Every structure is written in structure tokens, then in C-alpha cells.
Amino acid sequence: MLSATIFLLFYLLAKKSLYFTASLTFLAIVYQIYEIIKYVEKTNRLLKNFLESIRYSDFTRNFQVQGLGSSFDKLQESFNAVITDFQKIRAEKEEHYFYLQTVIQHIGISLIAFHRDGKVEMINNASKKLFQVSSLKQIQDLSRFSEELVTCLLSLKHGENTLVKVIDNEDILKLAIYATEFKINNRQVILVSIKNIQYELEEQEIESWQKLIRVLTHEIMNSITPISSLSTTLTTILDNFGENNTNKFQDEDLETLNEVKLALETIHKRSSGLLHFVDTYRNLTKIPKPNFGIFQVQKLFNNIHRLMEEEIKRKGIRCEISINPESLELFADEQLLEQVLINLIKNSIHALEHTEHPEIELKAFMNKRGRISIQISDNGQGIIKEVLDKVFIPFFTTKPKGSGIGLSLSKQILRLHGGTITAQSIPNEKTSFTLTF
Template sequence: MAFNSFRTNYIIRSLLLTASIFGLSYLWYNTELTMTLILAGLLVLFQIIAMIFYVDRTNRVLNNFLESIRYSDFTRTFQVESTDSSFDKLKKSFNEVIEDFQSVRAEKEENFFYLQTVIQHIGIALIAFQRDGTVELINNATKKLFQVRTLHNIQGLKEFSPEIVQKLLTIKHGENDLIRVREKDDLLQLAIYATEFRIHNRTILLVSIKNIQQELDEKEMESWQKLIRVLTHEIMNSITPISSLSSTVKLLIRDIATSLENQQVDPEDTESLKEVEQALQTIHKRTDGLLHFVNTYRNLTKIPTPSFSIFKVKDLLDNIRDLHENEIHNKGITCNIIVEPESLELSADQHLIEQVLINLVTNAVHALEETSNPQLEIKAFLNRRGRITIQVTDNGKGILPDVLDKIFIPFFTTKPQGSGIGLSLSRQIMRLHGGGINAYSEPGKETKFSLTF
């Protein structure tokens, strides 16, 4: 209808302009009235200008509308003065189209912000980047994991771990991988999974990264506990009757030997009885030793449930130093206690954590026996990820790299008189607290055990 009104208006204007031009031509040849000719000419000029403006006004409105769509500028509106005008009806139609675009755009923005909120609240690290390493999206979990505020390119993670950068730049669609990153304060086992897709002719990789160190520790400890339960059960069932029978037979042999002392018997028989008694005594002694050995390792499966309470970490560390004060003083060890901040508090089972620290400090003191200028440091602080950490550091002989990965395995020990359960027990206690324990060592320079809660 607007088009029909525009056409009618245009035809009427064209006819009037044509009539005016003919009138001006007639006057030009048939009259000498100068003022009349001037007025007629001005009338024709006015109609031409009005025609151009009338047509151009429609073009300007249409051009503005198309530019709004082209540049996604949906804030522009077209003023409607009268609903009867064909131009105003056209403007009204343009306004309605723009309102529809605004509605669609607002819905898309709401969905985008909703998706962004969901991504930022996910506890798993997510990174979306192009094949050249240009990062398009990261969430808060990624920033926390890699300790970065912003990340523009994957190469920015080189300081954290060159292996991570290499893996992210070469990972394929649907690939799963596990990367181990050792830090001085922590040990990370990162599970990586990648999905590839295309957006506007760009290839995007969406990679999820999760630290599964705690889950691996729990599974490993559960496996060791099951193995220990089976072994101790079978060993106890086999050794207990042997120990009992050896003790009984030894007493019978002793009674027989006593009764034969007053009788005339072959000296060789008496000597044989004594050898049998000594053999039985050896068997009994070894079975008792094995029983004690088995009972010791049962401790790994009988740790009491932690009784949590809130206490000051400084008081805990001072107690540990007091317990070892004489030994530290006698061996000339310099011991420093550092708590940052001093008001730092911990929610844990104080007695169990004391047991862990006693074990670590005892090991550190033994490691410092052949060290000149021995130094021991016990430090508590909040690590880069905001978790309470207690570190026991010494400058002793250290732990060799091929041994470092085995020290938490039950039964493994490098000490001649060691039982191999101290660090395993400590790891189990930390697991029950929802934390972890790891070790870092540079032989001859520094050895550091970190408890992370």
C-alpha cells in the first residue's frame, strides 16, 4: 500500500511538473512579461527540487536502514510523523524490522553470557585455541591451574611446562593423554582431552585439562591396602600355627632332655635333642619376627578416622621443634620455623598431622648426619593455588631421581633398619585429610617434602 501511495504521488508530481514546463514554454514564446516568466521558471525549479527531494528522501531512509543491518547498528530508529504518509509507513516497517533484529541479537547475547557463566563456573580447566596457538577462550579454572591472569597464546605456558605447550599444539581430535608436571611445591598429573571443530573457516581446538593426582593417589593407596590385607591374612594364617607348634614341640623336647639327664643314654642322642631344640627355637624366633613384621604393616589399613579441629599452625610447628630440640641441638642443626602469616590456622586432626611431621623431621635429621652446616626449615604458607602448605626442607644428601618416585611405595626403604611404612603412612594420613604429600630433591643441595591441604 505504501508503494501504491508513493507511485500515485510520484505520478501527480510528474504531471504537474510536465504541465508547468509546458506553461513556461508557452509564456516564453507568447508573452513579454518578464516577471511572469521568472515566476513560472521558479515554479518549475521548485517542482524539480521537490521531486528530487521526494525521491531522494526514500533513498536516504532505505540507505540508512541497509547500513544499520550491514554494521549491526540496531540502535537507530526512524521517526514516524503520520500513519497516513507512505514514507512514514515505510519508516514504521523499518522500525519493526530493526526491533526484530534487536530481539534476536539480545537473545544471542543472553545465550552467550549464559554460556560464558557456565564455562567460568566449571571446575575443569577449558582452553579454546586455534592451531597456531592463539587463545580464544579460557575459564577461571585454567587461570587457577596455570597461575595466569590472561593467556593470549599457548606459548605463554612455556614457563609452567614446555611439555604442556608441545602437547597442546600437537594434540589431535578425540585424543586423551596424561602429562606429569613436577613443581617444587606440588605434583600434578594432568589428564588432557581435545575436541576439534570449525567456526567461520577457523579450526578451533577445545581442550579440557584436569589434575587427577589426588584420584590417582587414592586408587594407588586403595590397591596397596587391598594387597596388604590379603598378604597379612594369608601370612598370619600360615605363620601362627607354625609359631604355636614350634613353641609346643620345643617344650616337649626340653622335657624329654630333662628326663634323660638321669638315665644312661647315648651322648649322641642327647646332642641331637639339643640341636633339635635349637632349631625349633630358631624357627619360633623367626616366626615371631614375621608376625611382628605383618602386624607392623597392618597399621597402613588401620588408620583412625581423622577428628578435625581448628588450630594454629604455628603452635603445631613449635611442638614439633620442641620434640626434636635435644636431637637437633646435639647434632648442631640450625632449625628455622616460618609461618606466613603467623595467624594461619588449619582444620585437621592435629595428632595425625603431628605424626606425619615427626616422621618427616626424623628423616631430615638422619639425612643431615654427614652434612657440614646442617640446616632444617619447617615452613607453613598459602601456596599459589591458595592451599595451606607445610614444607620440611633440609640441605642433606638428598634423594636420587630413580628413588624419588618410589619412596611412598609401602615396604620400600633405603635405610638398613627402615620398615618402609613411614612415608606410606604419612601419605595415607594426608589422603584422609583430602590433601597430598610430595617430595622434591636436588641431591647434595636440597630436599623438600610438601604437605598440601
């Protein structure tokens, strides 16, 4: 139409008489040019809006084009089809993202993703629970938990794993850490998994000790029993022989006979003592299965106090008992726990023998991780650092007449309850044994 109108304008100008008609034709040309520009700009605006929707991931728009011809109708269909496809892809990605987030947040192993400078990108619920934080922006913020852990995390290389021991108030944690490093969007990210394997290590340690004790007791019993029996038999034979042949022996012979009898009696005495010793240690492998039940900690403490009250008063020891909250209840074997607590209190009494103002504190509470804890503390001579890690080892004792099975037995009883027992000590100031369930 524009081409025809321009041709008409030149035709009218050539006539040199139809100036008014030529003017109207010129105005028609201007109007047509304006409409063409407007048409092209509208097309460009549609393309611009479409591309911006993709650029900014805004897939909520619908393109409506009316009255511009069938070609624009097809363009509208194509635009809306592309937008719909992008909406589906985005929805699938969001579903996948939220699925992975849910898995990460609910997995039992602690996960932390961070940069080399310590900036944290992601931390899951298990990590928050382990480190007792609601959020974490920098790895360095964990220094209040453990300086050694922070240093270890920032220095870990790809594929490296390590073990870190952390003492957090009443809890002793042994953290197995594994690191992997990857690049995403030009960012180097370190992903570490952290798991507290204290329970598994103690379980393995106890199992190893039990196997060793079973082998040792079996071999010793097999070797010592016949020696004890033979020494008794030989002593009886010598007694009978001596009584029947007294007149036949000279004084020197009788003296030699008595020495042999004394030697046999010594062998019998020592072999019997060794048999008793071995039989005592067999108790470490014969702990009865706990009879679980729900009971109040207050009741448990009252029973312990009644049993130990007379001895505590006789020794002049001040005893404090506290339970917070007072209604605290345990699901455990009450009899076995009584045995553990009595053993620990007796140890405290022994440690307070040379203390001027002896004190024992027995308390129960919920620790910061929401676990029930029972703690026995005293202000006795304490345990030096070099010995503290060995007190739960079977046969190890610092007492002159100790057997070295009390604390080991207590540890095994706590393991049967799915709990732990830990020791902390500042010599001559405070020593605490904490049972955590």
C-alpha cells in the first residue's frame, strides 16, 4: 500500500494541477510510515519481553497479541509454548532441589560446605545439633567448640580423612571427618562429612577386651586347675606317707619332708588365689542383660543415699544431691545403675581420705544436647592427666588393693544402656564421672 501511494503521489505531482489531492496523498504516506514503525516496534517489544522473561527466569507471563494477523497469532502460540516448557523445567529443578535439601537436612551425618577462607555455604541439621548452633557463617566461629577442629577443617585436602577428639563439657566426642573438594560456578567448595564415632570405638574396644579376657581366663583356668588339684593330692599323699613311716625317718629326712609339704601348700595357696583372681575377671564377660523399666531418678538417688549414708557420715563427708528437673525419669535397669553409682561413690570416698573438707556431689540433669546425665563429683586427690585415659581399661587400677574391674564393669553396663561414662579431673580440686544416656 505504501509503494502504491508513493507511486500515486508522483503521478499527481506530474499532472501539476491536482495539488490538494497530492497533499492528501502525502499525508496518507506519512500515516502509513507511522503505522509501519509502530508495527515493527511492537514486534521488537514482544521479542524483548520474551527474552527478558528467559533472562530473569520470569515464567509467569502470558503473551497476548490480537488484531495483528495470523503470523502474530502463531508467534503468540510459540512464545507461550516456550514459556510453558521453561515453567516445567523450572518446576522440576525446584522439586529436585527441595528433595536434595530435605535429604541433606534429615541425614544423620553432619555435612558442612564452605570455602577456603572459611565462609560457610551450607550446614545441615545434624551439624547444628552436633555443634549446638542455630546457624554458622564462618568455620572460625566453631573455635569456641574446638580450636583443633577449626584448624583441621581449614587444612583438609580433597579425599583426606582424619579423626579429631573434642571434649565438650561432659561429652567426649571422637569425630571422623572426610573432605571432598569441587568447583561450581567458578567457586571452590569443600564439602566435609563429620560423624561422632565415640560409641562405635568404645563398642569395638569393649568387644576386644572381652575376647582377650575370655581367651586368657580359659587358658589360665586350664593350666592352673590341674596344678591346684595335684598339689592337694601330693600334700595328702605326703601326710599319709609321713604318718605311716615316722619311725623309719631320721630328723633330717623329716625336715626335708616338711619343707616339701610347705612348698606344696604354697603352690596350692597361690594357684587357688590365681583361680579366684581369674574367676573375678570372668565377671567382665558375664554382665546380665539389662531389665529395662521406667523409674524416677529421685527414687534411684534415695536408694543410693540410704545404702551409703552411714559410711559417708562416718568419714565426715558432706554430700549434696540435686535433680533438675525433679520429675526426671530414666528408662534403664535400676539394679545395674545402683551397682555403677555405688562403685563410683566408693571410689570418691577412697579419694577423699586425705582431704580436709571432703565433699561429694550427686546430681542429675538434662545436658545441652537434651540427653539425661548423672554426675558424681568430689574434691579429692583426683586423677592425673596421664592416668585419666586409662581408668576404664580392664585390670588397670591406682589402688594398692584394687582389682581394676570396677570402672570397666561400669563402662560396659552403660554401653548396654546405649550410653557413655566419661571422667574429668583437676587434681585436688574436682573430679567428675558423668553417665550420659
